[in-house]
Amino acid sequence: MTSNAVEIENVTLHFPKQRNALKMLMNLVQRKKERFTALRNVSFTAKKGEVLGIIGKNGSGKSTLLRIISGIYPADEGTCKAAGSISLLAGLGTGFSGHQTGRENAILYGSILGHGEQVMIEKLPEIIEFSELESFIDEPVRTYSSGMKARLGLAVASAIHPDILLIDEVLGVGDPQFKEKSKKRILDLVKSTGTVIIVSHSFGLMKDICDRLVLIHKGKIVGVGEPDTIIKLYYETTD
Amino acid sequence: MPAEKVSLMLKHVGCGNSSWKSPFLNLSIVFKHRFLVRNLVRREIRGRYRNAMLGYTWTVLEPMLLASVYYFLFVMLAGNPDRMYPVWVLLGVIVWGCFGRSLTGSVSSLSRNAQTIHLVYFPRIIFPFTSIMGNIVISMMSCLVVIPIIIFYDLPLTIYLLYIPLSILLAGFLGIGLGMFVAPLNCMHRDVEHLFRFIVRAGFFLSPVMWTYEMAQARGSIGEMVLYNPMVVPLTMARHGVAGESLGIPWAGILGSIGFGIVMWILGSYVFNRYEAGAVKHL
Numbered sequence: 001m002t003s004n005a006v007e008i009e010n011v012t013l014h015f016p017k018q019r020n021a022l023k024m025l026m027n028l029v030q031r032k033k034e035r036f037t038a039l040r041n042v043s044f045t046a047k048k049g050e051v052l053g054i055i056g057k058n059g060s061g062k063s064t065l066l067r068i069i070s071g072i073y074p075a076d077e078g079t080c081k082a083a084g085s086i087s088l089l090a091g092l093g094t095g096f097s098g099h100q101t102g103r104e105n106a107i108l109y110g111s112i113l114g115h116g117e118q119v120m121i122e123k124l125p126e127i128i129e130f131s132e133l134e135s136f137i138d139e140p141v142r143t144y145s146s147g148m149k150a151r152l153g154l155a156v157a158s159a160i161h162p163d164i165l166l167i168d169e170v171l172g173v174g175d176p177q178f179k180e181k182s183k184k185r186i187l188d189l190v191k192s193t194g195t196v197i198i199v200s201h202s203f204g205l206m207k208d209i210c211d212r213l214v215l216i217h218k219g220k221i222v223g224v225g226e227p228d229t230i231i232k233l234y235y236e237t238t239d
Numbered sequence: 240m241p242a243e244k245v246s247l248m249l250k251h252v253g254c255g256n257s258s259w260k261s262p263f264l265n266l267s268i269v270f271k272h273r274f275l276v277r278n279l280v281r282r283e284i285r286g287r288y289r290n291a292m293l294g295y296t297w298t299v300l301e302p303m304l305l306a307s308v309y310y311f312l313f314v315m316l317a318g319n320p321d322r323m324y325p326v327w328v329l330l331g332v333i334v335w336g337c338f339g340r341s342l343t344g345s346v347s348s349l350s351r352n353a354q355t356i357h358l359v360y361f362p363r364i365i366f367p368f369t370s371i372m373g374n375i376v377i378s379m380m381s382c383l384v385v386i387p388i389i390i391f392y393d394l395p396l397t398i399y400l401l402y403i404p405l406s407i408l409l410a411g412f413l414g415i416g417l418g419m420f421v422a423p424l425n426c427m428h429r430d431v432e433h434l435f436r437f438i439v440r441a442g443f444f445l446s447p448v449m450w451t452y453e454m455a456q457a458r459g460s461i462g463e464m465v466l467y468n469p470m471v472v473p474l475t476m477a478r479h480g481v482a483g484e485s486l487g488i489p490w491a492g493i494l495g496s497i498g499f500g501i502v503m504w505i506l507g508s509y510v511f512n513r514y515e516a517g518a519v520k521h522l
Contacts, residue, residue, distance in 0.1 A: 015520055016427075071360035074516040088359060095355045097282045099289035108282055111275040112359055120274075 005195035006046040010078035013039040038064045039219045051196045053210035061219045062199045066166045084163025092153030098142030109156045123159045131155035158185050167198040262508040265364045283373035298380040302332040330477045331448035337378035338410040339439035344370035345418025346435045349426050353522040363515045367419050375411040395483045402480025406473040416503025419511040423518035446470045472496035
């Protein structure tokens, strides 16, 4: 038994390019495949109990990497292994259905994230309280502001305790007060969860909470190591 | 809590997990995730009648309006149908509607849920499954129209009334197999969706919706050929259920229809599980 929670080895992922019928036929005849390589030979491990940060420019493949770990995309080459239950926090509240109430959406979103019925019944009061929606919780979600939706999403998503937590830029929703509150909640979650892999652009935060950082650039890993070194490397690489 | 996690490395689910077991595996997956399925079905049903003053009344109203149009069309073309004909058309519209929406719904189940797919991983068989479950529930609600019909036509209450829910289930089941078969392809090319919408529309006339199995039989050799269409069985089933009589279709026809559904479920499960993982990259 190893002490690694996530092991990624030589993962390559291509995205197909959408083409019209004529182009496709041409490619078929010429036997060439048009694709975009989002990740190329990516390897890294996350140890158990570690908080690992992933940084990189927009479009460098950070989110794609998290999606591979959470099982949304299968790797074209290489292997990705994980020990234990995984949960990805990303795009909070995007799956809400506007014509159902906040309460119904909380249950729906919770079940989408993999909670059982019992867990949701237990957690619901806490979720509603954290979301600060009060009487709005029984109104249809289409009447919510974007901040309210995000609050509800965060409240549901952060009520879970997986073995491995993947966070994709979900900090910083709502007004300053709620931002503080949500940051604290996520940090608590990070502390109580065994292994965390976090993607964020706020280097200050990353420096504070991450044990190690991974720098990814154009689908390749450029460096892994101490936060300070890697952040310095980021500015050197991406300029 | 994380603590005593002794489990070794687990390989990821989601890719290349297709085998001869898939058709059975899919059933157990759906059962395991029944809480999620229930919530998604609820979203699907609520979504259809959102902001509608008449709400669920539309489940009955829509087939009735459609049937009345077809009734007038029939009277104009053929004239003088028997007194039960409006009922046959109404039931035809309900059962065919269940099949058609199940088919198009499961074909587009992955592409419609792109947002959720990008957000979280759970077995994707749940998407086409919730789609047909939603349609089956709605069609069952439509079937409540049978109650006033029975009173109005003074029909006997028999055990054969059970044919009605059975026909809805069979229609949905016939839809999902084929739908799963092409759902991954629809992620790559939405043409599939358009093609199947056409197939449903064309199939409407080729299946006994505006006509009945008995009418076809009265025309001699066509009556036998009609049985090659698996939808003849559920459509006729619903009608005979209301009339309170046995099915009157040769066993070969009944087994053929159910067999077609099972074969498509097996093929569809296999293809779906094999290709969905790669297909979602196109979304």
